[in-house]
Amino acid sequence: xxxxxxxxxxxxxxxxxxxxxxxxxxxxxxxxxxxxxxxxxxxxxxxxxxxxxxxxxxxxxxxxxxxxxxxxxxxxxxxxxxxxxxxxxxxxxxxxxxxxxxxxxxxxxxxxxxxxxxxxxxxxxxxxxxxxxxxxxxxxxxxxxxxxxxxxxxxxxxxxxxxxxxxxxxxxxxxxxxxxxxxxxxxxxxxxxxxxxxxxxxxxxxxxxxxxxxxxxxxxxxxxxxxxxxxxxxxxxxxxxxxxxxxxxxxxxxxxxxxxxxxxxxxxxxxxxxxxxxxxxxxxxxxxxxxxxxxxxxxxxxxxxxxxxxxxxxxxxxxxxxxxxxxxxxxxxxxxxxxxxxxxxxxxxxxxxxxxxxxxxxxxxxxxxxxxxxxxxxxxxxxxxxxxxxxxxxxxxxxxxxxxxxxxxxxxxxxxxxxxxxxxxxxxxxxxxxxxxxxxxxxxxxxxxxxxxxxxxxxxxxxxxxxxxxxxxxxxxxxxxxxxxxxxxxxxxxxxxx
Numbered sequence: 001x002x003x004x005x006x007x008x009x010x011x012x013x014x015x016x017x018x019x020x021x022x023x024x025x026x027x028x029x030x031x032x033x034x035x036x037x038x039x040x041x042x043x044x045x046x047x048x049x050x051x052x053x054x055x056x057x058x059x060x061x062x063x064x065x066x067x068x069x070x071x072x073x074x075x076x077x078x079x080x081x082x083x084x085x086x087x088x089x090x091x092x093x094x095x096x097x098x099x100x101x102x103x104x105x106x107x108x109x110x111x112x113x114x115x116x117x118x119x120x121x122x123x124x125x126x127x128x129x130x131x132x133x134x135x136x137x138x139x140x141x142x143x144x145x146x147x148x149x150x151x152x153x154x155x156x157x158x159x160x161x162x163x164x165x166x167x168x169x170x171x172x173x174x175x176x177x178x179x180x181x182x183x184x185x186x187x188x189x190x191x192x193x194x195x196x197x198x199x200x201x202x203x204x205x206x207x208x209x210x211x212x213x214x215x216x217x218x219x220x221x222x223x224x225x226x227x228x229x230x231x232x233x234x235x236x237x238x239x240x241x242x243x244x245x246x247x248x249x250x251x252x253x254x255x256x257x258x259x260x261x262x263x264x265x266x267x268x269x270x271x272x273x274x275x276x277x278x279x280x281x282x283x284x285x286x287x288x289x290x291x292x293x294x295x296x297x298x299x300x301x302x303x304x305x306x307x308x309x310x311x312x313x314x315x316x317x318x319x320x321x322x323x324x325x326x327x328x329x330x331x332x333x334x335x336x337x338x339x340x341x342x343x344x345x346x347x348x349x350x351x352x353x354x355x356x357x358x359x360x361x362x363x364x365x366x367x368x369x370x371x372x373x374x375x376x377x378x379x380x381x382x383x384x385x386x387x388x389x390x391x392x393x394x395x396x397x398x399x400x401x402x403x404x405x406x407x408x409x410x411x412x413x414x415x416x417x418x419x420x421x422x423x424x425x426x427x428x429x430x431x432x433x434x435x436x437x438x439x440x441x442x443x444x445x446x447x448x449x450x451x452x453x454x455x456x457x458x459x460x461x462x463x464x465x466x467x468x469x470x471x472x473x474x475x476x477x478x479x480x481x482x483x484x485x486x487x488x489x490x491x492x493x494x495x496x497x498x
Contacts, residue, residue: 076320
């Protein structure tokens with residue numbers, strides 16, 4: 001601000017700052033499934049597989065989510081949301097109670113599950129006022145020394161353990177004192193809550209930020225791009241599978257920028273797969289087949305393999321493509337890192353039948369690995385048959401909505417319309433230069449219109465401003481047609497391939 005010396009009235013003009021129009025390049029995937037431990041029905045952001053292991057435990061589950069998350073990060077995913085699901089009515093935490101002469105201490109495992117039944121507790125007495133506790137689970141050990149019985153002490157055992165332990169919580173009842181030494185006492189009563197899995201456990205609900213379960217937990221965040229449920233393979237009934245997958249699709253259609261990645265149910269023949277695809281019609285979802293064989297992360301020899309659904313690995317490939325090339329680039333011809341084979345080999349005729357229905361086939365190429373060989377959505381509408389077209393359009397729309405909010409309550413006149421056209425055109429021109437849109441000139445790639453025809457006087461009087469944007473999003477090349485000609489005895493020989 002200038003220094004004013006002479007008294008008087010000064011007027012400073014300041015232009016309204018337009019919200020910068022930028023496209024969000026972040027690709028955050030979300031998975032719901034069964035884990036060994038960790039918080040139930042809470043979306044947790046993790047940024048590495050090591051972090052997943054620390055929060056949700058290892059591979060000791062009936063599902064495939066740990067292996068899927070491992071594959072997701074191996075294929076290029078940088079971060080994801082994980083929601084642990086279980087039947088909350090039957091899931092319980094393991095516990096152990098330490099009795100004292102005038103009270104007791106209740107130790108409770110930090111999360112539900114049978115994992116807590118392998119949690120052990122040891123206690124030592126230092127003197128009449130202090131004691132020590134050691135908690136052990138597999139290769140994790142927590143030691144708390146010089147704990148106090150006095151609630152006013154900074155090392156009071158209840159508050160100190162609860163604020164520092166990742167394995168359990170503690171509650172004191174009565175007048176706790178004179179704790180007796182004990183060694184390697186085992187917790188008990190922990191249950192996973194997965195004895196009778198139902199589709200409802202995965203579908204869940206959303207009744208606000210503090211009351212949501214299963215897939216419904218995804219609704220508490222607006223930054224999720226891809227959603228998938230690899231553990232859907234645990235269900236054998238096709239109707240159960242479809243009910244969960246339709247929930248994913250419905251959520252993707254309701255939330256801007258969200259897209260569902262589906263696993264084609266296992267053990268279906270080609271005709272059954274086609275019938276399944278007919279029930280999934282949506283431009284906000286894509287399906288992949290078959291299951292993939294990956295190297296077993298628990299096999300120290302490096303030659304063991306296991307079979308998992310491809311959805312999480314595909315999410316990792318899409319996230320990597322978004323990051324390296326942009327959301328406008330078709331997520332196909334991508335190598336699934338760590339995959340060494342596929343569960344089912346298809347003939348060329350079978351692949352054609354499936355791809356016609358929008359099912360993206362994974363193919364194994366000897367010496368090159370397993371690749372994603374398709375980039376279609378499950379939509380009947382040919383305008384939305386490609387994944388990159390749908391996701392690019394949605395992403396651009398979200399950016400335009402966010403970046404033009406400054407225009408609300410501005411005077412609805414020609415100047416406002418010109419400013420909007422200038423801002424939006426500049427944004428789209430930058431995207432065209434980056435390869436988002438087709439055409440050899442910007443005019444072939446997009447247009448922005450905001451004129452009197454779109455904004456008649458009656459609309460202006462009603463406070464309505466309309467501007468129109470047209471986009472020609474790049475389509476992937478699916479077929480190469482090669483024609484070779486040669487002269488033979490004065491006649492032409494043509495060989496065509498595709």
